[in-house]
Amino acid sequence: MKGSAKLLASLAVAVFALLAAMPAFATDGPVPNWMPQNVNSGYGNRVDDLYFGIYVIVAAFFFLTEGLILFCCIAFRAREGRKAKYIHGSNVIEVIWTVIPALILIGIGIAQAGTWHDIRLSFPKESDPNTTVIQTFPKQYEWHFRYAGADNQFGSADDVYTTSIHVPLGKKVLNKLSSSDVIHSYFVPHARVKLDAMPGMMGRTWYTMDKYSVWDIKAEKMVILTGEELAGKKVGWSIQNGPTRDHWGFILSETMIDAKEKAIQSGMKKYSYAAIPNKTTVKVWHQGKFQDAPIGEVEFVFHRYEVACAELCGMQHYNMRSFVYVDPPEVYAAWYAAVCAQAAKTGAPETTTKRWHLNWDKAHPTWNKVID
Amino acid sequence: MSEHAQDHAHPAPHEHIPVEPKGFIRKYIFSIDHKWIGKQYLVTSLFFLIVGGGLAMLMRWQLAYPGSTVPVIGGLLKNSWICGPEGAVSPEGFNQLVTMHGSIMIFLVIIPILVGAFGNFLIPLHVGARDVAFPILNAVSYWLYFPAGLIFLASFFVGDGGAGSGWTAYPPLSDLNNSAPGMHYGQVFWLFGVFLVGFSSILGGMNFMTTIIKLRAPGMTWTRMPLVTWAQFVTALFQLLATPVLASAMMLLMMDKLFGCSFFIPRDLAIADAPTGRSGNGHPLLWQHIFWFYSHPAVYILILPGMGLASDLLACFSRKPIFGYKVMVVSMTGIMGLGFIVWGHHMFQSGMDPRLGTAFMMSTMLIALPSGVKCFNWIATLWQGSIRFTVPMLHALSFLSMFIIGGLSGLWMAATPVDIFIHDTYYVVAHFHYVVFGGTLFAVFGGLVFWFPKMYGRMMNNALGYIHWTLTFITFNLVFFPMHILGEAGAMRRVSTHTIYEFLQPIQWMNVMISHAAFILGFSQLIFVFNLFWSMYRGKKAEGNPWQSATLEWTGPSPLPYHNFDKVPVVHRGPYEYSTGVGDKDWISQDEPASAGGGHGGH
Numbered sequence: 001m002k003g004s005a006k007l008l009a010s011l012a013v014a015v016f017a018l019l020a021a022m023p024a025f026a027t028d029g030p031v032p033n034w035m036p037q038n039v040n041s042g043y044g045n046r047v048d049d050l051y052f053g054i055y056v057i058v059a060a061f062f063f064l065t066e067g068l069i070l071f072c073c074i075a076f077r078a079r080e081g082r083k084a085k086y087i088h089g090s091n092v093i094e095v096i097w098t099v100i101p102a103l104i105l106i107g108i109g110i111a112q113a114g115t116w117h118d119i120r121l122s123f124p125k126e127s128d129p130n131t132t133v134i135q136t137f138p139k140q141y142e143w144h145f146r147y148a149g150a151d152n153q154f155g156s157a158d159d160v161y162t163t164s165i166h167v168p169l170g171k172k173v174l175n176k177l178s179s180s181d182v183i184h185s186y187f188v189p190h191a192r193v194k195l196d197a198m199p200g201m202m203g204r205t206w207y208t209m210d211k212y213s214v215w216d217i218k219a220e221k222m223v224i225l226t227g228e229e230l231a232g233k234k235v236g237w238s239i240q241n242g243p244t245r246d247h248w249g250f251i252l253s254e255t256m257i258d259a260k261e262k263a264i265q266s267g268m269k270k271y272s273y274a275a276i277p278n279k280t281t282v283k284v285w286h287q288g289k290f291q292d293a294p295i296g297e298v299e300f301v302f303h304r305y306e307v308a309c310a311e312l313c314g315m316q317h318y319n320m321r322s323f324v325y326v327d328p329p330e331v332y333a334a335w336y337a338a339v340c341a342q343a344a345k346t347g348a349p350e351t352t353t354k355r356w357h358l359n360w361d362k363a364h365p366t367w368n369k370v371i372d
Numbered sequence: 373m374s375e376h377a378q379d380h381a382h383p384a385p386h387e388h389i390p391v392e393p394k395g396f397i398r399k400y401i402f403s404i405d406h407k408w409i410g411k412q413y414l415v416t417s418l419f420f421l422i423v424g425g426g427l428a429m430l431m432r433w434q435l436a437y438p439g440s441t442v443p444v445i446g447g448l449l450k451n452s453w454i455c456g457p458e459g460a461v462s463p464e465g466f467n468q469l470v471t472m473h474g475s476i477m478i479f480l481v482i483i484p485i486l487v488g489a490f491g492n493f494l495i496p497l498h499v500g501a502r503d504v505a506f507p508i509l510n511a512v513s514y515w516l517y518f519p520a521g522l523i524f525l526a527s528f529f530v531g532d533g534g535a536g537s538g539w540t541a542y543p544p545l546s547d548l549n550n551s552a553p554g555m556h557y558g559q560v561f562w563l564f565g566v567f568l569v570g571f572s573s574i575l576g577g578m579n580f581m582t583t584i585i586k587l588r589a590p591g592m593t594w595t596r597m598p599l600v601t602w603a604q605f606v607t608a609l610f611q612l613l614a615t616p617v618l619a620s621a622m623m624l625l626m627m628d629k630l631f632g633c634s635f636f637i638p639r640d641l642a643i644a645d646a647p648t649g650r651s652g653n654g655h656p657l658l659w660q661h662i663f664w665f666y667s668h669p670a671v672y673i674l675i676l677p678g679m680g681l682a683s684d685l686l687a688c689f690s691r692k693p694i695f696g697y698k699v700m701v702v703s704m705t706g707i708m709g710l711g712f713i714v715w716g717h718h719m720f721q722s723g724m725d726p727r728l729g730t731a732f733m734m735s736t737m738l739i740a741l742p743s744g745v746k747c748f749n750w751i752a753t754l755w756q757g758s759i760r761f762t763v764p765m766l767h768a769l770s771f772l773s774m775f776i777i778g779g780l781s782g783l784w785m786a787a788t789p790v791d792i793f794i795h796d797t798y799y800v801v802a803h804f805h806y807v808v809f810g811g812t813l814f815a816v817f818g819g820l821v822f823w824f825p826k827m828y829g830r831m832m833n834n835a836l837g838y839i840h841w842t843l844t845f846i847t848f849n850l851v852f853f854p855m856h857i858l859g860e861a862g863a864m865r866r867v868s869t870h871t872i873y874e875f876l877q878p879i880q881w882m883n884v885m886i887s888h889a890a891f892i893l894g895f896s897q898l899i900f901v902f903n904l905f906w907s908m909y910r911g912k913k914a915e916g917n918p919w920q921s922a923t924l925e926w927t928g929p930s931p932l933p934y935h936n937f938d939k940v941p942v943v944h945r946g947p948y949e950y951s952t953g954v955g956d957k958d959w960i961s962q963d964e965p966a967s968a969g970g971g972h973g974g975h
Contacts, residue, residue, distance in 0.1 A: 034860040035793070036875050043789070051790045058780045065747060065776050069769065072754035077761065078691070084951040084958070085756040089696035089749075097748045098741065105737040108787060113730055116788040120726035140551070140644070177723075181643050182545040183656060185721065185796060189862035189875055192793045196722045199544060200638025200655050203723035222874060271874060306873055310721075310796040310864050312538045314545060314552035315464040318867040355645060 037224045039305070039326070040191040041210035042172065046115045047192045054108060123206050124172040132167055136177045137356055138184040138197050140314050143307060143322035146356060150340040158344045160336075161352055164304070164323040166241070168332035169227060170210050177203040180355050185311035188324055190224075196311055209326045214300040215273055222271075222303050227328070234284040234291075236298040238273060241325045242283075243335040249282030250275055250301050273301045285331060302327070390502055392934035402515070404507035405934060406492045409514050411827060413488030414820075416514075417481050418901060420521055424476035429894050430454065431469045434461035436887035438869040453533030453554070464553040466868035467536035468528070474539030475562065478674065479569045480521045482808060485816055486677035487576055487611070488517065491604045493827065495580055497925035497932070498601040500589025500941045500963075505582035513576040520568035523561050531557030538866060540663060543636035543656045547628045550643055560629055563622050570619040577611030580604055589924070591943030596962065598923050598947040599700055603680025606704045610669045610676070610711065618666035621659065628654075635659075660722055664715035672711045674808050675775075676704060678815035679746060682771040684947075685818050686750055688921045689765035690757030691958055693948040696749040703742035703749075710739040720788050721795045729788045736786035743779050747772065758951070762919070763837035767818030770845050774810025778803055781856060796866075799859025805852045817841070817900065824907065825914030829931040832911055836903040843896035850889035854882050922959045923947045 035051075038044040076082075124131040135146040135154060145165050149158035167173045177186055177197040184197040186205070190213075195205040211224045214235060225233075237243070238250040250273040275295050284293045285302075304323035313320065327335060393399050403409060433442050439460050442449060446459030454465035461469065492510065496503055504510050528534040533554035537546035541562070549556040584597070584605045597605075627633040632650060636659045639652035687694040694700060716724065716732035750772050759765065781803040784790050794800065817840075824832045861879050863870055870876040870883060917926040924941055925932065941963040949960040 034857050034879070036862050047789045047793060050787060051784065051793070054783050054787060054790065058783060062777070062780055065751060066773055068751050069754065069773055072751065072757070073759060073761075073769065076690075076754060076757050076759050078758045082758045084691040084758040086693065086951050086953060087695065087752075087756065088693050089699065089752075093752070094696050094699050094745070094749075098745050101744045102738075102741050105740055105783075106734075108783065109734045109737040112733060112787045112789055116726065116730060116733070119789060119792065120729065139642075180645075181641060182548075182551055183542055187796075187862075187864065189793070194721050194792050194795055198656060198723045199641055201657070201723055306875055308864055308867075308873060311542070312467065312470070312545070312866040314536075315467065317467070318463055318869050319872060321872065355642065 036189045037211075038190065038192060039209055039211040039213075039224060040193065040207045041170070042206060042208035043115060043119050044192045044207070046118075050112060050115060053111065057104060057108065119205075123204055124174050126174060128172075130171055132171055132173045134165055134167075134173060134175050135356075136175050136186055136197060137180060138186075138309070138320070139180045139355065140182060141309070141316035141320040143184075143186075143309075143320065144352070144355075145322075147336070147339070149343055155356075157347055158340065159348065159353075159356075160339045160343045161348045161356075162339070164240075164307075164325065166325045166327050166332055166335050167209055168329040169212065169326055170208060171329065172206055172208050174204065174206045177205065182313050183311050184309045184313050184320065187308045187310040188305060189308070190305045191324070194310055209305075209324065212326050212328075213303040213305050215271075215303040216300060217273060217298065220270075220272055223300075230300070231287060233299050234286045234293050234297055235300045235302055236282050236284050236293075236295075237302055239276070240323075241302050241304065241335075243327075243331060244338045247283045248276060249279055249284075249295060249298065252301075285328060288328070288330075290330075290334075302331075388502075389935045389938075402511055404503070404511050406496050406504045406507065406510060407827070407932065407934075407936075409510050410489050410491075410493030412514050413484050413492060413517070414827075416518055416521065417485040417489060418904070420476050420480040421485075421897070422901065423525070424473050424481055425894050425897060427469045427473040427476070429891060430461055431466065431473065432887040432890040434466055434469075434868055435870065436884045438871055453528060461868065463868050464533065464536060467538075467552070467866070468534040468554055468558070470866050471535050471538050471541075471562070472524070472528070475535070475566070476521075476524060477808070478539060478670070479566060480517075480524060482674050482812055483569075483573065483670075484517055486674070486812065487573070487580075487604065487607060488514065490600070490677060490681065490816075490819055490823075491576065491580055491607075493823065494600055494925070495583055495604055496587070497826070497936060498598045498923055498947075499584060499587055499592055500924050500937065500943060501583060501587035502936050502940070504579050505587055506579050509575055509579050513572045513579065516568050516572035516575070520565045520572065523565040523568065527554075527558045527561035527565070530561055534558040535562035540667070541625070541659075542663075543625065543628070543659050544641060544648075547625060547636050547656075548641075548643055548648055549629060556629075560626065563626050563629070567619055567622040567626070570615050570622065573611050574615045574619070577608040577615070581608040581612065584608075589941050589943055592962075593943075595698065595701075596943055596946045598680075599683035599694060599697070600677070600680035602701050602704060603676045603678075603683075606708050607673050607676045610673050610708060613712070614666045614669040614673075617662060618670075621662040621666065624662075625659070657719075657722060657724065660719050660724075661715070664718045665712075668715040668718065669708075669711045671804075671807070672707055675811055676707065678771065678812035679704070679775075681815040681819040681822075682750070682768045683753075684921075684923070685764050685768035685815075685822055686753050686772070687948040687950065688822075688919055689760045689762055689768065690754050691760070691950045692753055692757040693946070693950060694749070695752035695755075697946065697948070700746060700749055703746045706742040707739065710735060710742070714739050717786060717791075720791045726788075733786055733788045737783075740779060740783060740786070743775075747776055747779070762821075763832070763834060763841060764818040764822040764919075766838075766841045766845075767814045767821070770841070771811055771814040771818065774806055774814060774848070777853075778806030778808075778810055781806060793862070794859050796864060797859035798855040798863045798865055801865050802852050802855035802859060805855070810848060810852065814844075817844070820904065822919060823925075824904075824911075825918050825930040826925050826932060828908045828911070829914055829929075830907055830909075830911030831914050831918060832907040833903050836899055836906075840896055840899045840903065843892060843899070847889045847893035847896060851886050851893055854886055858882055858886075920957065920959050922949050922961050924962050927961050927963055 126133050137144050145162045147160040148154050149160050179197040179199040187194045191207045193207050195203045212230050216223050236249040237247040238252045239248045242248040254271050281292050282295050304325050307322040309320035441459040449455035450459045456462040535558045536554040545551050546559050624635040628635050634650045634652050634654040636654045636656050637650045637652045641648045714736045717736045720729050821832050863876050914930040916929050943962045944966045951958045
């Protein structure tokens with residue numbers, strides 16, 4: 001019996017030490033944090049603060065309760081001469097450990113309510129010119145987006161249809177969501193945004209992206225920079241996200257690591273940007289302006305934030321991915337002008353427009369009416 | 373005191389002693405003996421535990437090494453619904469694995485083992501009855517559950533594969549037969565299986581509730597019932613009130629699938645741009661409301677009996693009465709009351725009216741309270757005890773410490789703004805595995821080792837028990853704790869290949885580590901299964917009360933006779949009269965005469 005007590009104590013200490021140490025492996029930030037860096041100044045920080053606020057309370061209860069269990073296991077283990085105390089309970093103690101947690105729990109709830117209201121019940125006005133309105137209408141297993149086009153009216157011939165989105169830095173974005181087939185869920189981890197795209201109704205979510213995702217060509221990795229941090233850099237574009245063909249200087253390649261076998265084993269992909277062959281100079285964004293620069297001087301390429309589907313939607317659900325590109329406002333304006341011009345010229349295929357008109361306007365749950 | 377207690381207890385049940393049938397079929401197949409039916413549930417649910425665990429192993433292989441051939445059995449699974457031509461798990465196969473793992477574990481393992489096995493075996497013994505109130509109905513419950521399990525498994529082999537819409541079966545994915553592979557016959561089989569198992573559950577709940585209300589032995593007042601039985605009583609209430617709602621949902625979805633109705637299909641829906649042809653005046657959100665109205669209470673069906681088992685073990689091996697018995701009972705009923713008004717927290721991101729989100733957040737915060745109070749009471753039970761680290765006790769302590777982690781992690785998900793980020797991530801997976809595996813399964817393991825002597829007349833092997841617990845405790849934490857971090861990093865659940873996402877690639881090492889720990893965890897369970905079956909025939913013969921426990925089942929020999937008690941016992945005190953300081957031994961059985969002392973346990 002004594003041996004098993006030691007076994008329990010040492011095992012329990014080892015496991016709890018391991019659990020407690022896990023957050024120490026975390027990457028960056030003042031608090032141990034594995035979350036993707038937050039880039040949504042609309043409410044992302046508030047979500048993170050609430051997360052870590054709960055973290056502190058939970059950690060206190062975790063160490064209190066688990067510590068007490070460990071203490072009991074060691075101090076009150078059965079041994080020669082030890083007699084348990086015959087106690088049935090204490091009303092005073094029961095009241096104390098009911099009332100205190102109750103107050104804490106209600107406090108946590110109240111602390112969340114305001115942020116929840118600001119995220120889900122208070123939206124930027126669609127009529128505000130500073131709001132970018134994007135309709136999102138996914139189908140298995142693709143993300144489809146629509147901008148209003150030059151006439152600023154959805155449902156007209158010049159609507160812009162895309163499979164990834166561009167948004168201007170620091171401006172509010174309003175995403176309206178529905179679905180033409182099954183339930184999908186629009187998840188942008190870096191923006192702390194998630195909302196189901198539910199067929200038969202329209203959901204709304206909003207956010208403000210306040211940091212750029214750029215690719216560091218030398219370091220071969222994505223970095224997240226503020227407007228000030230990026231101002232002195234020379235940033236180019238790839239064919240995925242350049243406003244016009246003139247801006248394209250790079251190709252994003254998603255190549256497998258090493259041999260196929262190794263890639264299959266690890267499942268890893270490596271992303272890199274290669275210069276478009278025969279290009280010697282490219283347009284870059286530098287000091288708040290479009291400029292020409294030798295391709296060798298380009299330090300960064302505008303990269304993207306990932307969009308995932310967070311609701312099981314069928315066979316290729318795992319691969320239902322899209323992107324949010326955050327542009328400087330002037331770059332966004334140039335991109336938007338280019339895609340509007342293209343849309344006015346070619347229009348959208350009939351299958352696309354037909355799908356977009358399925359029940360979209362009727363899909364209006366009661367609560368949307370309330371906040372309108 | 374005892375005479376007084378007897379006055380307001382139920383009158384003695386009739387003294388008719390049932391006779392054990394002789395024929396093989398009546399004795400072993402269609403038995404109506406609650407103990408044998410309990411064992412039938414036990415063996416069947418352990419079989420499904422191995423199946424469900426095996427599916428989890430396949431999932432873990434894919435998550436650690438996406439697209440690579442499954443070792444050992446990859447060749448056998450080539451070109452199946454699970455695996456592609458190279459023997460690697462296919463995307464649609466992964467969805468089926470996710471769905472069937474969850475469904476099997478919830479509907480065919482945890483609920484049946486807790487309610488079917490422990491409920492059946494223990495309730496009549498704990499209340500001092502010779503059997504349940506409706507023995508034939510009891511057999512019917514099992515014989516609905518068993519074919520339901522077979523129908524579940526058969527769904528893998530019909531049409532183009534098993535159900536693949538998750539255990540939550542959200543329409544329109546689960547509703548439209550052409551929305552994905554496995555959504556036609558596989559999904560119909562799944563629905564029918566859940567429907568049957570739901571009926572089994574309703575019949576069981578009704579039976580147990582009647583047994584507890586009507587068949588308590590003289591002197592067995594409500595406050596003298598062991599907490600195991602109280603937990604089963606509250607669970608039976610849950611089953612009676614919530615499961616019919618699930619059965620209705622299954623029926624509605626079945627009507628959608630088989631007869632072209634549109635309960636959950638809105639207008640103008642199209643798959644691959646082709647209209648579905650349904651009239652479409654229903655709504656998918658309706659399913660979520662109905663489903664979670666059952667399935668959140670189901671979460672408590674999954675944990676409450678485990679709480680009961682752990683309560684008995686913690687008291688017995690601390691050699692102390694349970695701290696705050698009545699508060700424990702009130703907490704359980706509180707969980708039940710609140711359990712019916714928190715379902716919306718599964719739907720915070722569904723597009724449901726956000727004002728409802730605020731209301732459900734507050735009710736969810738409050739339901740943490742009774743669970744928290746129970747944890748404090750369990751710790752207080754350990755306090756100043758004389759703790760014996762037997763194998764059942766190690767499992768009970770693991771239950772307590774792991775359930776605390778599972779309960780605490782629920783707070784993040786209850787908080788609506790925080791839930792936006794962690795909803796549908798591995799955070800949720802970590803949370804519910806800490807509750808259902810860390811909580812319930814540890815309690816089940818502890819309970820099985822504890823009551824094994826009463827079931828089979830032998831003790832389970834101690835050395836194998838310690839090895840199993842040690843490996844399980846360590847690897848369980850190595851598997852599920854890092855999943856909190858995966859969730860914090862944003863890793864989505866039900867996704868077969870995380871490495872497709874740039875933001876998840878840096879933490880792929882964690883998936884690999886988790887999978888290796890999971891393989892050891894899976895292997896460790898085989899030790900338990902081996903120990904169980906080996907000990908049935910080769911274990912050390914058990915005495916009547918090997919754990920020196922105070923409840924009624926320990927007053928007879930091990931195993932108990934067919935009729936349980938030669939004479940219906942008269943109960944004089946509560947179930948946890950340990951270390952009273954009266955007499956030579958440190959426990960007093962519930963049926964010992966009042967002169968034996970131990971006055972506090974129940975009135």
